[in-house]
Amino acid sequence: MLQFLLQTPLATDTAHKAHEAMSALDIILKGGIIMIPIALLSMVTIYIFIERYFAVRKSSLAEVNFMNNIREFIREGKLDAANSLCKSTDKPIARMIEKGLYRIGKPIKEIEESIEIVGKFEVYNLEKNVSILAVIAGIAPMFGFLGTIIGVIKIFYDISGSGDVSLSSVSAGLYVKMVTSAAGLIVGILAYICFHWLNLMISKAVNQMERNAMNFIDLLQEPTR
Numbered sequence: 001m002l003q004f005l006l007q008t009p010l011a012t013d014t015a016h017k018a019h020e021a022m023s024a025l026d027i028i029l030k031g032g033i034i035m036i037p038i039a040l041l042s043m044v045t046i047y048i049f050i051e052r053y054f055a056v057r058k059s060s061l062a063e064v065n066f067m068n069n070i071r072e073f074i075r076e077g078k079l080d081a082a083n084s085l086c087k088s089t090d091k092p093i094a095r096m097i098e099k100g101l102y103r104i105g106k107p108i109k110e111i112e113e114s115i116e117i118v119g120k121f122e123v124y125n126l127e128k129n130v131s132i133l134a135v136i137a138g139i140a141p142m143f144g145f146l147g148t149i150i151g152v153i154k155i156f157y158d159i160s161g162s163g164d165v166s167l168s169s170v171s172a173g174l175y176v177k178m179v180t181s182a183a184g185l186i187v188g189i190l191a192y193i194c195f196h197w198l199n200l201m202i203s204k205a206v207n208q209m210e211r212n213a214m215n216f217i218d219l220l221q222e223p224t225r
Helices: 002-006 009-029 035-059 064-075 079-088 092-102 108-126 130-162 167-224
Strands: none
Touching: 035 108, 035 130, 035 167, 064 079, 064 092, 064 167, 079 092, 092 108, 092 167, 108 167, 130 167
16 A cells, blocks of 8 residues: 555655755755855855845835925925924935925025935945845855866876776766856846846935935925916
8 A cells, every 4th residue: 555655646746846945955065065065155146135135115106205205294394293294204205305395495506415315325335235145246156167177187197096087987076067067157147136126226216215315305495486
């Protein structure tokens, strides 16, 4: 009965999948010590992308209600209420407008400059650690290339030691060569995609910040028109 169960399609399929998973792990392990830094780079890439993705996404969510409330408060002369709203809103545009509110009564040019300075700091915060992805995109393939060199050295070392040039004698070096090259390229491509994806998100967020800041400046000039 047990033998029959082991021969069922479900059991066979499960065993086949387990074999495939083990084979993939074995192949990765055959990459050698170079796979350690490549694996670390992949984890850093994923961490930075996820952390920055949600941070940028949070900062670029629609601020329609916020800007509408600011507009109403300013038109009604409720600057304290506008300041309180900015303090309770954890968004870059809120901190920019808060700085502008403190400058109300001074020349528009000075208000614009103060908002622009805060905006630069906010953009810097949005771009935090994103440049690391560009570095990883460049060095991950280099680790893969280093693994290729190590693999070639291992091939020649094995040949010189055994005098055998058969595939079995050089397979260990070939594994190191091919696995590290592939892993380095995969991590490099992943980091490259994540870098440009985040940059597109940041560009969209910055454009939205600039548009809202300009609307705020226009709002301050309405009474003088």
